[in-house]
Amino acid sequence: MSSIPKVSIIMATYNRAHFIVETLQSIQNQTFEDWECLIIDDGGNDNTKEKIIPILQNDHRFRFVKRSDNYKKGLPGCRNYGLDLAKGDCVIFFDDDDIVHPQNLEISFFELTKGDVSFCRYIREVFRGDFNYNFDYSKDYDSFYIDKNDVEKILKNELPINSCAVLWKKECFKNNRFEEHLMYAEEWELYSRIISLGFVGISIEKCLFFGRKHLKSNTGEFYSNNPIRRESKKNAILLIIQNLERQKLLSDSLLRYFIQTSLSFKEYQLFDKIINNLEISKTSKIKWRLFYFVLPFRLILYRVYKKKSRN
Structure with a gap:
């Protein structure tokens, strides 16, 4: 890896010792190797750090830091802190309980080099329980462009843009950050705002990320009528x-x-x-x-x- 990585992965974590090692291993298995991964701890009290110490010691592309008190507790504050620490010209947000396709960074970064686009959106699928590691390594897929004319489809979820399903050029966040008081739908608000400002991206019809479904996720809590998530x-x-x-x-x-x-x-x-x-x-x-x-x-x-x- 170069001294300045091409891609900065930003991962907020909070009490996910039972999932995070598998997630970090899926990042280590990327075919594209020029990245850094900033693991932002949001004040958890389990043994997450102890679990990942072997990975931190053996792979210096990973960095574990505590969220600064200058940022509000929660996922948006951690991600904003990560944006301020990120060295790469491209950034991507991964959650601490999911699985990343090995070609995720290779394919999405390649798409950003092909034309005058500021982000690459791809397909995200969900799973429950144990993950099936039978990946599709094909590089044949359809694609189309996304611009502010697509904001309506994005907001209506006719064109879903999930938090972990986009590689962004960091320039998109120069004047746009996560609203730190939001505890749910923060990426829905921010991503639609960025695109509404005129940033153009490409969408590829290939699944490159797998989200783990469980009741303790923010989405799971929202659909369980958690009042904090609903108000957000x-x-x-x-x-x-x-x-x-x-x-x-x-x-x-x-x-x-x-x-x-x-x-x-x-x-x-x-x-x-x-x-x-x-x-x-x-x-x-x-x-x-x-x-x-x-x-x-x-x-x-x-x-x-x-x-x-x-x-």
Whole structure:
């Protein structure tokens, strides 16, 4: 590895001694070797460091550091700290409980060298339990470009951009960082914001990352109705709408999507917060309030229609 690595891997960790060794070994198995891996400890109290000491001692591309108190506790703060420590011109965020395809960095870095693009997005699959190491090593895949015209598809999850499924040129983060008060959906907010600013990337139709599904993950906690994760999703939605308005990208279709989503966040009065913060006319606000009022009935009718059509 050169004194200045081409890629900086940023990994936040918190009490993952039972998973992290397998994750780090999958990073060691990369066919692309010019990287550093910054493991940012978020104040865990298990034996994570003791578990990985053999790896730290034998492979100096890994570096284990405690999160600085200048950054808020949590995943976003750890990642922002990692961005400030990173030496590489490209950065990627890996979680501490997943498995990385051996060709991940080789293929995604190669894509960044081919044209004037700022990020490479690839496919991420999920697994439960033990991982099957039967990798597909093919280099034949389709690709397409992503730009700000795709923000709507990204936000609606029609074009998912997961936290660990993108290699970025570090320039994307020069004026863009994770919102440290967010404890869920922080990458959804940041990545859509970056792309809305005009950064163009390439998406390749090849799976290069495997996310482990378990209840203790942030996503698992969100779908278990953890109030911290739910409130963070609400806050992320409000930040996204503010940014879309600034960039003149808030379409009626997107607004309709977020208003429909707000039905699931009634305890936070999300709909009222969305409408009250919009820079629209009183007439438009009345229109959207009417839409919100009749929306539950429309959804009931839609479900009845779908059920009948299946029969």
